[in-house]
Amino acid sequence: MATMGTRLFTLLRGELVAEDEFGNRYYQDRRPPRDGARRRRWVIYKGEDEASKVPPMWHAWLHHVIDQPPEKVTLRPWQKPHQPNPTGTPEAYRPPGDMLAGEHPEGMPPPYRAWRPQ
Numbered sequence: 001m002a003t004m005g006t007r008l009f010t011l012l013r014g015e016l017v018a019e020d021e022f023g024n025r026y027y028q029d030r031r032p033p034r035d036g037a038r039r040r041r042w043v044i045y046k047g048e049d050e051a052s053k054v055p056p057m058w059h060a061w062l063h064h065v066i067d068q069p070p071e072k073v074t075l076r077p078w079q080k081p082h083q084p085n086p087t088g089t090p091e092a093y094r095p096p097g098d099m100l101a102g103e104h105p106e107g108m109p110p111p112y113r114a115w116r117p118q
Contacts (some may be wrong), residue, residue: 001066010044022046024052026069038064052085101116 014027022044029039033118041062058067075081086092094100099103 006042006044010042014042017041020055022055024053026060026061030033050084055082091117 010027011042013030015030017026017028019025025044025046026041027044028041033039043054043058043062043063047053055073057073060066061069
């Protein structure tokens, strides 16, 4: 969620450029840049603020790698659709034997052995 300052800045100076497939809204400064500077660009996330929710082409636009906002991106057969980083969420990858996965495969040694001084 955008802070009150970001919302006010967006209302006063922001120009909506587009919205991506995740509902994130992309803005740029309404005013023309001065003295060779670049227009400021930013994103208002839908839901929780998480930078990994920005698809690669929009990331390139935000960081001035490309000049024009990306159109509908057609994925090549070898590309997977963009997914936000699931680290720290219930959808995070848990390898076999991980204590947080709640399972210990049969025949595998325990994940650790407590050290005992001799």
